[in-house]
Amino acid sequence: MELSDFCNAVQFSSFGQAIDGSAFWWPFIETIHLIALVLLVGSISAFDVRLLGLAMRRVPVSQLAERLLPCTWYAFAVSILTGSLLFISEAQTKYCFNPAFRIKLLLILLAGINMSVFHFTIYRSVSKWDAAPVTPLWAKLVGSASVLLWAGVVIAGRWIGFV
């Protein structure tokens, strides 16, 4: 099946049409998507500024991670769910072939890879620098990349309607 066949199929399914044609559901889902985005980017940014040593320097890194991560994961799940619903409603005509949308997905993927690399390599040795106000260089690099990638996600998301 071609990509556009798939997009046509989901967009013109009765479900896709129900969202697209509704003056209530579209803005309602978008509202939830945006609230989830606030919690997602907000919680990630809070962790990033600690990695960069800009704030909360006395809070142990592992403790901050433990407290923020549940919020991040729930918000991510809600973003994916609501984002999929929005995608379905205009898959073919608005999203699938929209360069801003494609860049947004790519940036989310890169942010995920960045986070995984951090978690499975640098974070393994967190006990050595947990309480240190100044984090190792690698942690700072990951934190900067994360800030830039998520800012990029928000930029690309805003641009979808303009290309």
Place this chain on the structure above:
Amino acid sequence: MDDLLQWLYDLPVSQTVRELLWVFPTLEWIHIYSMVFLITVFAALDLRLMGFAMEPHPRQPLSQLAKKILRLAWISLGVNAVTGTLLFMSSAPDYYVNSAFRIKILLIAVGVAYHWAVIGVVLPMVDREDNAAAMPIGNKLVGGFSLAIWVGVIAASRWIAFV
């Protein structure tokens, strides 16, 4: 009023925002990215007041948390006021009569006044509960009301394009 709106609409800066393709989405991006920080900060404080997050930590008493993070909220609010005004000016007459936009502005006014007044009054009074995990019902209501207002602000802004 119509004259004032038309005058704003006709200003060269408003024309620039309308006519240069990249200016509107750029301002919108800054507006949303800054909103993430504004609402994350308010939500963090509200959730702490409600006893749902950041339970006592020797270094995170309620009053200290407020002192540390509210500054970021006021900076974000300033950025949002500037970008929001520019976006408004680009089609002032349309925004002015949009009911979702009016509700949004009203909710922001209430939310900001509420943080200044009520939370400013509540926080100095909570010394006793500064380190407590369980908050009294009064604090929970104060936090819950604020959270509801900011969720309303996001919902109202999403609805601007749909009324």
